[in-house]
Amino acid sequence: MGITYEDLSGADFARLETVGESWMKLYQVLEEQAAELIGIKDKDDAAFGIDNWDGQSGEAARERLRDIVFGIDERSAAARRVSVAITVAVEEFIAAQAELNDIIGGIDPARATLTATGSLIPNTATGTENIYYAEGLSSRIAAVLEQATQADDDLKAAIGTWAETFSESERLAMISQASDEAEELQELLDSGATPEQINDWWNGLSESERLGILEGNPALIASVDGIPTDTRDAANRSLLETQLNRYSPTLDSDIADLEAQLAEMEANGERYDYSGNLSVPMNSPEYAALSAQLEELKAERDDRDALTNLQDAIAGPASTGQEHYLLHFDTEDDGGAIVSIGNPDTATNTGIFVPGTYSALDNFGDLGGALGRADAMADDAKTFGVPGEETAMIAWLDYDSPQSASPLEAFEGDSWDLSKLAPEAGDGKAAEDGAQTLNQFINGLDATHRDGGANTTIAGHSYGGLLVGEAAQDPNTGADQLIGIAAPGFGVDRADELAIDEENVWATMAEGDAIAFPAGESVIHGNDPTGENFGSNVFTSTPSGASGGEIHGGYWDDENAARKNMALIITGQPSKVDQASE
C-alpha cells in the first residue's frame, strides 16, 4: 500500500530520525564490544589467551570467540546500514513533504478546494478550465506521493535486508523481483560497458532491486567498477564469509593425518616402488596419490589462512576511525585484494597505494603489507589534511605482483629455483596489465563519487611505482597525481611522456636504497623518475635502515620524511612538500 496524502502531510519525521540515531548508537556499541572481545583472545595473557588457556579446548574457544567477533562485526555493519537507510529515507520524506506543502500552499481557493484526503474539487461555477487546473495539481500531488512511496519501499527493503526483518519468503521475493535486473547487468558486463555506464544503470534501479541483486547474486557485483563502494563492500564481505565457511572444519587434522600416513609409509619402506624399468625407485602410486592430495589440502589451507587474515585485518574501523571497505579479493595465483580506508565515494581526496614485488594476499593485511602501509598513509593524511576534507586511502593489489627481484634468489633455500634466474620484477608485463585494471578501477571511483570525483593520487612503491607510471601513460587515466616511491621507473624516459601534468608527477628515492641507480640513467623500466632530467617533482625521504634492502622498505617508518610529503601531496597541498631539488 502506498503513502497517502494524509500520511505524508501529517507526518513528523523527528521520531524516525531518532530511530536512525539509535541504530547508529547500536553500531558504535557493537563495534566496541567486538574490540573488547578481540582483546580477550588476541593477547597471550588475556582471559582467553594462550598463557591462560592452552591446548585444543583453548584453541577451540578462541576460534569460537573469533566467530562471535565476526558475527558482531557483521551486525554492527548492518546497524550502520540501517541507520544510513533511515537517514536517506528521512531526507526523501522531508523533501516530499516540503514539495507537497508547496503545492498545497499554491492552491488558488477560488479555483479548487482541497479535501482532507488530498483530493481537489474544481470550482466549475465559472467554466471548465478549473477542472484542468485541479487535474494538474492532483497529478503533481500523486507524483509526490509516488516519490514518498518509493522511499518507503526502499526503506522497508533496506531494513528487511540489514536488520533481517524479512521472512525468508520476503527475501526470496525481493531476490526474484530483481532477477531481470541481474540479467541486465550481466548483459551490460558482457558487452564491455564502462564503469560510468554501469553506474548510470545502477542508479536507475530502485533500492529494492539493488538489494535484491546484492542478496541474490553478490558475486555479480562484488568486483564491478561502477558499483558504489558501500554495496561492493557488502557483496565482498558476504562472499568472503561464504568462502571461509566452505573450507572443511577438519582441514588441519586432515593434513596432519595425511602427513602421518606418509611418514608411516616412509618408515615402513612403503614409499618406493622398485618394480619399474631398471629397478629405479619411484614413489609408489599410493604414496604419490597421497602426496598430491596433501599438496592440494595445503594449498587450500594457505588460501583459507590468507582469507582469514584479510577478514581479521578489515574487522572494525581503522586507527583513524574510518571504516574499511572491501572492494575485491581473490585467491588466484598469489591472490589479491582491494581495501579502502574511508569511503572513496564521499571523500575529497583518494589515495591509491599499489605495493610492489613480493606482494600477495597472504601478506596484504600485515603491518608491513599493503594495508598496513595504507593505514599509516591514512593516519598521515588525517594529521596533515585540511579540516572538513576526508581522505580515503586504498590498498590496491589487483595485479600479478612479481615474486622475484634478483637472480640470486634462484639459489636460496634447500632447492634451487632456476625460473628465478630471470627475475619477474625485470619484466614490465605485469605492470602494463595491472595499469589497465587500475585505470578501470579509478574510472569506477569517478563514476561512483557522489560529487563527480575526488582528487585522486596513485602512489606505487617499487614495482608498484612502475605500475602507476604505466597507468599514468594512458590519456584516459582518471588519476590526478602520481607518486613513485623507490620506483624502478615509470616506463618512460621523461615526465612529459605521461598523461598527467608534470607538476603533478612526484617521485622519491632515499639515499642508499637498494634499487637506486645512477641518476638519469635509463634502465629497463625507463629513466630514473628522480633523475635530474626526468622532469618530476622529487621529494625528500629519509634513509631508514642499515642496508639498502631495509631502506627500500623503510619509507613508512615512523621518522621518514616521505610519510609527511606523501600526505601533503595526497591531501592537495603540494606547495608545502619538501622538495629535494630546492
Place this chain on the structure above:
Amino acid sequence: MDNGGEVETPPEREFDQSTAWSRMEEAVAEAIDGVPDFPGFEERRLLELACTHNGAVDEEYTKLELTYVFSAEDSETNLVREEYVELLRSRWVEAGYDVHRDESYGKDPIFHEVEATRPDGINYWLVAANYVSLKVQSGCVKKASSDECPPPLGNVPPDNDLAGRQNCARNYDEPAEETK
C-alpha cells in the same frame, strides 16, 4: 645510518610492548603538564606500524604511534600553534632531549614540526599543520602481551577516543590523574 650491517636486531630497550602505551601516555602527560590555558585535546588515536629490519618486517618487534589532536578551532589559535610549539621545544631542550628536527615551512598557515627523542627512545613529534597534533612514537619494541588501556588525557571526548574505542572498548585502566 649505515652501520656496516653489524646490528642484527633492533637495539635493546628498557621496555617492551607490554608497557609501551602507558609509557607513551606518561610522555604526553609530561609534555602537557602545566601548559598555560590548555584547551584540551579533541581526539586520541593509536597506530601500529611494522618494525622493519634487514629489508623485511621483523615479526618479533612492533612500533606504536600515539596521536593527540587539538580541535580545528584550537589549532588555529596563536596559543596552540605558536606558543605551545615554542614552549615544548624549550622544555625538550632544557630536559636534554635530542631535538633532532625543528622546521617551519609553507604559508597560510605556516606549518611547524619539532621532534625530540628522550633517553628511553620515546620520540615526540609535534606537528602544527592545519591541525596541531602531538605524536609520541615508541620506536621498535619487542612484542609482548599487553592488555593495558590507559584512559585518554586532556579531556578527549569519549566518542573521539579512537584508541580507547578500538583497542579496549573504553574499559580503561585505573584513571590517571588528569593533566589540566
